[in-house]
Amino acid sequence: MANITMNSILEKMTGKDKDYRYMATSDLLNELSKDGYKADSDMEIKLTNIILQQLDDAAGDVSALAIKCLAPLVKKVAEARVTEMTEKLCVKLLNVKNQHRDIASIALKTIASEVTTPTVAQCVLACLTPPLVKGITGAGMNTEIKCECLDILCDVLHRFGNLMTVDHELLLGALLSQLSSNQASVRKKSVSCLASLASSLSDDLLAKATVAVVQLLKNKGPKPEMTRTHIQMIGSLSRAVGYRFGPHLGDTVPLLINYCTSASENDDELRECSLQALESFLLRCPRDICSYCDEILHLTLEFLSYDPNFTDDMEEDTDDEGHEEEEDDESENEYTDDEDASWKVRRAAAKCLAAIIVSRPEMLSKLYEEACPKLIERFKEREENVKMDVFNTFIELLRQTGNVTKGQIDISELSPRCLLKQEVPKIVKSTNKQLREKSIKTKVCAFSVLKELVGVLPDCLAEHFGSLVPGIEKSLTDKSSTSNLKIEALIFTRLVMASHSPSVFHPYVEALSGPILSAVGERYYKVTSEALRVCGELVHVVRPLDFKGHGFDFKPYVHPIYKSILTRLANQDQDQEVKECAISCMSLVISTFGDNLEAELPACLPVLVDRMGNEITRLTAVKAFAVIASSPLKIDLSCVLDHVIGELTAFLRKVNRALRQTTLGTLNSLIVAYGDRIGSPAYEVIIAELSSLISDSDLRMTALALELCCTLMADRNSSPNIGLTVRYKVLPQALMLIRSSLLQGQALLALQRFFAALVQSANTSFDDLLDSLISSAKPSPQSGGLTKQALYSVAQCVAVLCLAAGDEKCAFTVDMLTDILKDDSSTNSAKQHLALLCLGEIGRRKDLNSHAHIENIVIESFQSPFEEIKSAASFALGNIAVGNLSKYLPFILDQIDNQQKKQYLLLHSLKEVIARQSVDKAGQAEFQDTNVEKILKLLFNHCESEEEGVRNVVAECLGKIALIEPAKLVPALKVRTTSPAAFTRATVVTAVKYSIVERPAKIDEILYPEMSSFLLLIKDHDRHVRRAAVLALSTAAHNKPNLIKGLLPELSPLLYDQTVVKQELIRTVDLGPFKHVVDDGLELRKAAFECVDTLLDSCLHQMNPSSFIVPYLKSGLDDHYDVKMPCHLILSKLADKCPSAVLAVLDSLVDPLQKTINYKPKLDAVKQEVDRNEDLIRSALRAIASLNCISGRDCSLKFESLMNEILKAPLLSEKYNSIRME
Incomplete structure (x- = not known):
């Protein structure tokens, strides 16, 4: 049936009426486009013949439809038919007299673009390449034929260059010969073809192509247009092959610089081409161009002002008065802009300079x-x-x-x-x-x-803003100003107001307020919304509530600003962005000028309440009431307060997480400011809603809910029933939360405050709360025992509870806990574990000197057979010492000297003491009065310990003491960097790592000049020392990048060397039935790559990413799992921060990434191995997604092929798309 229909269509296609032929061809296109259509061999022949015939149809619309038919036909017929069509079209293409050459060219391009399988592509290329070469180089071929053939070849090479390796040399010779053609169009298209060919050439053929073009450049001909073509060819080659062109820069860069400087005055296009080629080198070969950067910089700066037709006198700065006269003078000059091409040189120089800046x-x-x-x-x-x-x-x-320089403090x-x-x-x-x-x-x-x-x-801009005011004012008020200009002017005004002191702008408020408020009334929503944001900053400027004594009279501006904002706030028919900006701005106006708007507030506040009822503006309106509630002016909200509290309480039940979080914060602010007007009934309703928000699934929400709960209990107007409601509604959730291993940070601090507030509220017993907390630590049949983190959480809450309840309750609790430890019959290790942690947390906060021999009771637990008990005892002893240094620190030091078997645990106790003192300035004086010399002697004696755990504790202690006594410690540590003992060298470098903290410290200025002594141990012969130095460098880069300023040029190559696999660190262990390979350098390589990752964040301007990516990062991408993961992060970061450096070597990075995403674990692999491999694949895909965002990555055929492979593989495609959506 299908063939009958098709025969009918084919018959109509041969009719005399062109309309019939057009309709029939359209029907044929529809039939061929159907997924299920399949022709037999006879029909295939008919179809190919009739379509080739239709291509020559006298009616242009018929031939155009026939070309469209080719696209589906190529996919529906056998490869023999495709080859046959290609051959016939090639004949038409090369026919000098053929009137339909354009159609044949388009048809061949269509076939080339629609071929999908490699086998068909090979057949098409086999019969297409020889005619194209003949058309390009054959005698008697006119320019039109050459250009058509070059166009087709460029498309074919771009798509199938890798499949044409056997013809590469032939094509290269043919194309190189055309670079000297007398026809500019032929030369231009030859350049494009060679660039498409170059990306798939072998290194040898690429070198041959480059040498040939360089030779053409050296043999400078009489025609400057030929030289321009050859320079363009050099630039196109570098853009096409990236880093592979690097080895040829030595031949090309000096030539191009010479052409720039020696070209005749009239040959500006030659200079432009040379600068464009140099720009390409900078972006595509950043590693190999290093040695020429200074020379290129000077060249670009010279040509940035290159303007031989315009003298220096003409360029002298003029004032506004002479501006129009200058324009008149220019028109009288002897040259015209049409004749002057020097601007092209200046533009190319600017872009070349931009390439230096970026790369x-x-x-x-x-x-x-x-x-x-x-x-x-x-x-x-x-x-x-x-x-x-x-x-x-x-x-x-x-x-x-x-x-x-983000986040850095400038020292130099x-x-x-x-x-x-x-x-x-x-x-x-x-x-x-x-x-x-x-x-x-x-x-x-x-x-x-x-x-x-x-x-x-x-x-x-504090000292210069005044000079900019007229420009801002004119941009906002001039009738010729576009919306884009107004937006830019407003954004700048907002940014400068937000980043400078309000007093800077006070002299100019009168001049600026009018244009800004006029912009609020603009029709275009983007101008309006930006003007409203500027109004918000203007409000802060005219009356900064936290800036006393500024002496500026803000009152004349209050009502104009208010009326302007209210007009926008009350208007419902406007863009959402404008609505939200109006709400935010009005909240600032009310919180800042509320005492001057008392008559207006009863009309304005209900509008804000109304916006809370609208789902689109609800979140912004809730934030607005938080701003108003936080105002020091105590704005009168009595007309809307009950309504607002009711609405907000209802919002706690909404699904929208952002709305619930914002609502909790707003309720907290409202209760703090207006608690005396809200009342306990509303509190009880709020508490009932809070109970469902407390869980470890959302710790941020939990912290906010607990904070609000504390505020409710602390309010002096709350009734005794509030404590009871909290006890029954919230406490059960809090006791469940405390068992979570995820509990930390703000949520844990909020939970501690919750228990402190609850014990002080009415209807709540300390004993009941203490029992509840201790009971929560007991193992349950469902979840078993608590994790270490959960036990620490319970202990901290117990300590806070005891301190809040008073000295008597605290003493009672400590006695109870020590009784648990003294009870020899107790076999409950969990109970003892918790008791020790609680004693430590209480002892840290309160002196336990009144409890006799508590230190001996705790140290007895060092004998426990359970490691967790011994660790908890060490923690408890150290923290008890924090509460009374004069009594308990000498005890710990004495025990370290006399108890060899307990030294590790005692050192941990000492570490707890020192760590607390390094952050607690109040206790440092007392700590320094003790025998610091004795502590240091003790610690340095343990630097060479065979136990790595002991050395790490010693290093941390030394580092924390260095924060307290830097003048004494830094020289002592430096002396030991030359110790013959490797363990000592590693320990002192690790100590330096612990002394580099984020907060400013007095050690910084002492450590700064000595950093090289420690960090240059990165070239130590011992791998442990090298790793310690790498970790110290990483910490410095993260916390205090200024400490390593100036050291990176020397350290970077040494660091990069640590990322290389070293065979001398790989050993084979014979385990009898099988042998196991151990890589002792793995941890060092992992640390080195992680350090590079940190340096890219904090010290990018001192790094040279181009010298790192190849070979170091490339090697890491093909290393062990633990190394690949940080390498993927580094690659993503470089793709974002240094895209040109990555783009230059993109081809070389594809293979290791492809290998990673295609790796399949063994069939007998355990679940952990499978999960690790899945994580690794996702990590690699994340890096690939970052690479895919680089502009120009389509020049890399290998990367494009990788992307096609990912998108065609269902599993990889699904993972990739989910990563992009993250």
């Missing part, structure tokens, strides 16, 4: 010294397109500064941020002039520069 973060300081002043000077560029590139290059410099005056600060006056002066220009684009870019500047240096 060389380690050159930032040098760039600020040399490039920054030049860029600022070029803001006056007369050609708008070039000016945009200059602005964008400068923005890139600022952005890169922000990326690599040569740091990028310090150098930028010195340029701020010039930047402001220059951008200010641009804000007076007529061009909207120029003004938008000027604001973009200022925005980035404020982002990098938040407080840099």
Whole structure:
């Protein structure tokens, strides 16, 4: 039946009426597009013949439809038919007199794009390649044929270059010969073809191609257009092959620099091409270009201002008055812009400089010294397109500064941020002039520069803001201003107000408030919403409630701001973003000006309450009431308070997590501020709702719920029933929560405050609460015993409960706990474990000197057969000593000297004491008065201990003492870096690691000049010492990156060397039936890669990622599981922060990633191995997803092939898509 229909269609396609032929061809397209259609061999022949015939149809719309038919036909017929069509189309393509050459070309491209299987592709390529080569190189072939053949070949190479390896040499020769063609179109298309071919060439053929093009460059011909083509070819090659072009830079870079500097004055396009090629080298070969960067930088700076037709006198800065005259003068010059191509050179120089900025973060300081002043000077560029590139290059410099110096404190005056600060006056002066220009684009870019500047240096415009006010004002009020310009001006105003002291803006509030409030009334919603955000900052500026004595009269601005916001707040028919911004802004207005708006509040507050009832604006409205409740003005909410409390209580039952969290915070603020007006009945309803929010599944929500519960109990207006309600509703949930191993952080602190508040509330017994807590630690039949973390949680809550209940209850509890320890008949190790932890937590908070011999009772538990009891006893003894150093610290030191078998546990006790003192300044004086020398002698004696656990404890103790006594400890540690004992060297470096904490400390300035002595142990001959040095470097990079400033150029290569697999650290252990390979360097490699990961976050501007990715990261991606995981993280980070460096070597990274995602565990693999492999695959896919976000990654055929493989494999595709959605 299908063949009858098809025969009918084919018959109509041969009719004389073109309309019939068109309809029949359309029907054929529909039939071929059906999934189930399949033709027999006879029909295949008919179909191919008729479609080839229709391609020559005199009616253009019929031939166009016939081309569309080719796409489904190629997939429905045998490969012999596809080959036959290809051959016939090639004949038409090469026919000099053929009128239908264009159609044949399009048809061949269609066939090439629709072939899906490699076997069919091979057949098509076999019959397509020879005619294409003939068309390109054959005698008598005209330009049109050559161009068509080159177009088709470019498409084919881009898609099937890897399948054409046998023809690569033939194609290379054919294409290279066309680079010297007299026809510009042929040369241009040959360049594109060679670039497509290059990505699949072998290294030998790539070298041959490069040598040939370099030779053409060296043999400089008389025609400059030929030279331009050869330079473009060099740039295209580097873009196509990336890092593989690196070995050829030595031949090409000097040539290009020479062409730039020696080209004639009229050959600007030659300079442009050379600079574009250098830009490509910088982005695609960042590792090999290193040695030429300084020279290229100087070249770009020279040509950034290259303008031979425009003298320096013409470029002199002019004031506004002479601006129009200058424009008139320009028109009278002897040259015209149409004749002047020098702007192309300046644009190429700006882009080349941007490539240096992006790819060389380690050159930032040098760039600020040399490039920054030049860029600022070029803001006056007369050609708008070039000016945009200059602005964008400068923005890139600022952005890169922000990326690599984020979170750092500048010590050196040569740091990028310090150098930028010195340029701020010039930047402001220059951008200010641009804000007076007529061009909207120029003004938008000027604001973009200022925005980035404020982002990098938040407080840099305090002295310069006044000069910018006219520009802001004009941008917001000028009739010619576009919405985009207004938005940029508003964003900048908001950012600068948020990052500077309010007093900076007080002289300019009158000038700015009018334009800002006018912008609130704009019709375009994006302008309105941004203007409302600026209004919020303006409110803080005119009356900063936390800024006393500013002396600014804010009252004239209160009602204008209020009325402007209210108009937007009351309007329901507007964009959601505007509604939310209006609500947020009004909450700021009320909380800041509420005492001056008492008459207006009864009309305004109900509108905010109404917005709480709307699901779209509900969350923002809830936040608004939190802002109002937190106001120090104690705004009168009596007209809406009951309604608000009722609505918020109902929101606690909603599914929306963000709404419930925000509601808890708002309720807390309202009860603190207005508790005397709410009443206990409302409290009881709230408490009933809170009980369902307390669980370990959402610790953030739990912390907020417990905080609110504490606020309710602490309110002096709450009735005795509140404590009872909490006891029956919330306490059971709290006792369940305390058993969780997940409990930590703010939730644990909130739980402690909860018990302290509950014991002080009415109708609650201390004894009952204590019994409940201790009982919660008992093993249950369902879940068994508690985890270590849960026991610590119980102990902390017991300690807080005792202290809140008073000295008598506390003493009673301590006696009860010591009785448990003294009871020889007690066999309940869990009970003893908890008792020791409770004693430690109580002892840390309170002096237990009144309990005789408590230290001896605790130390008796060191004899326990259970490790957890001994560890708890060590913890308890140390924390009891914290409560009374003068009595218990000498006892611990004496025991360490005399009890050799208990030294490890006693050192842990000492560590608890020292760790607490290093963060508790109040106790440091007493600690220092004790015999510190004796402690140090004791610790240094144990540095060489054979037990790694002992050495680690000693190192931590030394590190924490160094925080207290840095002047004494740092020199003592430094002396021991040269100790002949490897264990001692490792211990002192580890001690330094423990002394580097996030908070500022007095050790920093003492440690800074000595860091190299410790960190250079990374080249020690002992692997334990090297690993300790790597870990110390990682800690310094994370906590105090300024401590390693200046050391990284020396340390980085040594660190990279630790990531390499070292055969001397791999040994084989003979276990009888089988042999086991042990890699002693694995932990060191893992630590080294994790250190690199940390350095990329904190010290990127001192790193050279290009020298690390290949070979070190590439090697790590093919290493052990423990090494691959951090390597995937590093790769993701580099893809985001240094995309050009990654793009340059992308091809080389594909194989190890592909191997990882395709790995299948053995059939007898245990579940743990299967789970680890799944984690590893997801980790690799996460890295691949980051790589797929890099602009230009489509140049890597290997990566594109990998992405296609992932998307075609159902399991991998599902995982990849879920990762992208995270």
